[in-house]
Amino acid sequence: MGVMWAEFGLAANPYATDPIPPSEEGDQLLAGRDAELEELLARVRAAGAHPTVEGDDGVGKTSLVSVVCHRLRSEVEQGASSPVFLPLLGEPVQPRAGHSVDLFVERVYLRVATTILGERETLRRRGLRVPDAAEVRDWLRSPIVRGWGAGVNTSPGDTVAGLLGTVDRWLHELFPGPRSGGFVCVADNLAALETAHGARTLLEAIGGPLLDRCGLRWVLCGARGGLRASARLPARLGAPLELGPLADEDVEAAVERRLRRYRTSDDATAPIGPSSFRTLYEVLGRDLREAFTYAEAFSIWLYSREKTAGTPGELDALFEAWLAGRADLHRRETELGNRAWQVFDQLAARRGRCSTGDFEDFGFHTRDAMRTHLAALETQNLVTTLDNHENDKRRRTIVLTPRGWLVRYARGDHRPPRLV
Template sequence: MSIWTDFGFRASPYGTEPIPATEEGDRLLVGRDKPLSSLMATITSSALHPTIEGDNGVGKTSLVSVASYRLHRKFQTGETGQALIPLRSAFQLSASDTADSFAHRVYYEIAQGFIEHEPELRARGIDVPSTAAVDKWLNSPVFTTTGGGGSILGNGAEFTRGTEPGSSGFGEAGFASAVRTWLASAFPDLQAGGFVCVIDNLELLETSKAARTLLESMRDGILAVKGLRWVLCGARGIMRTTASSQRLEGRLREPMDLAALPDVDVEEVMRRRIEVFGVGSDVLAPVGPRGFRHIYELLNRNLRNALKYCEDFAFWLHENQDTATTDDEVFALFEVWLTTQSDAAFTATTLTPKAWEVFDGIVSRGGSISPSDHPDFGFKEMANMRPYIKALEETQLVVSSVDESDKRRRTIGVTSRGWMVNYARSGYKLPERLTS
């Protein structure tokens, strides 16, 4: 039996996965009305693909999910004839990807999207392929290779059948051509709609140069395919430097900066989660709105990390079978647990006085700096500061990107463990908020 049943929930209210593109996801999104409206307007009205820049854990993917859901609902309810359909999951790019390998993954998901949404599209008079045949072709476990072409994909598109979906014998060129034909037929222009596709976590490519190079290679390929509405998301400044590429100017809009959740909405996040996941009226959440605000501020306003610590505490509370019966009692336990966790992290961290000085300097600047800030720390060259940054990385107090040539990016940031250590070092004070 799930521990959440004992707390009065049907599932964890502290899940860190992005909000889904569902009615429930729509209920869970809090405090994002303005960026949500802006993103929806761009998806529906601009030929350029929107991009979103924001810190890790700020909620970029959740914003896109809810925007996609609302646009899809507008089509389903007949409010608009523009059919905007969210795909099942977001894409991520890796250093091993090429424009062709990534496009093949996309075409496979688009084919699955046509299969899933054929009834509603066909009901609204949109030209879609015969997906029963496509479904059998894509999803049957065993195929017999039969060289030559055919038209099982519909719309007259030819293909070569292979032994398994995604293999080289699958006839990649013919398959890609078929999917593009479906898209052009179903979504001949922007107002007809298309599939909303997300490229998430672009910072995983580690450098803006790597991201820019790969996206530039996709410019006239998958990013130009009719019927696909892309949304690109990234942290650490990577979206801003990538979108500024001259070659990508005709494909990508300037990034929307997604800031931390407004202070006034922080507690509402947890109220909404307790309401959505709670069963009955006698729910006593391990971490309620007040506790959530506390850990959210302690971790410098990182939504994802705050939820993770809330879930960790819930497991601790369950394992220790504590008998707290009021919100005040649970909050007091949460505060004690946090001090214990932060003390343990601090005690386990060994650094030189100078390394601690550098760490405190990063914290005082809001938790994120650029390598070009080294003079502010008393170093003539970044090379003189690097050993201390390395020591902080090795103790997992900060994380750095490798792109030190891009001076516009904040590339060195305090981790959630770093903020916990800072909590102990500061005498359990919450980080001061920078005003500029």
């Protein structure tokens, strides 16, 4: 794939959907999130309730938190922050379906010990009481601890408790009070678990072992409405920072930053420039991840036809034709009755989101009457249902799929939807 991007005069894929890395490069690539970035940093530093971030899949939660972690680490390394909030080394902690709460806790403690050893000199320079390196290494070499890293826990409870107690002691020595700072732990991708019974159990059960633990500062990320859906979630979690879609002008800036970063020459022409990417973003209901996915698909289409050179205007024209062709194909393949089409058009005009509780807004007398037409839309892969209200099916959110937005584009004479 690298050869393909080189043909366009780019060093890497500017439309990659991977989260922005926690680095200076990632900081420079993040666009349109200045207010959210400063607010999340303030929430972490406040040392009160643990921050939470909510938003739709692909909206950029992981990227935002990555840049927050980069900023926090830079402050610690430069000696500019007090108290110290230092992100754990490695990727965000990912809860795994089928794993027990105990194993999740043990994996977090393993990450803490690894960070204590890896950041030993940084912590020492900040004047903190750092545990003996040999003791930490011995702890990490324990066969029981190695099993945690492999997702295995078959050890006696008292043995495990002793190992965890050692890390608790280290944390207390490093961060003796609630205002002393701590390690920043990011629990990401909770959306994968939020519809399962075990996910609620996990979020509610980590209160004592992790959310109350001295020296640990948590940032939890989940789907919109997911972290708030359980009334039994610990009060230690703050009100979610809600992350909405990027503004249209910020999307152009985000793509321009990527193109500027990856251009290998001044005359390189991107397959999709900022203006066309904004159009794509609007057509797909302002889903940034899907817009990047389609931009990559168009780039591959150009490359496979040896159309890697041309003026921006020529490539824009090819993109418009390609997008219209894709949309028209999906429209021709969709079969619905008139009433289902009416529901579809109304849903698209409502930013592609509703629940069956909105049945009166769609002209129905009952939820069941509306469900019949929503089922027809779902059969055609025009909508999908988000299980963000596990215990109340009436409140589950119905959203347009990327295919649905493309069909809407075709039905709208190839004009981006006007969202209300």
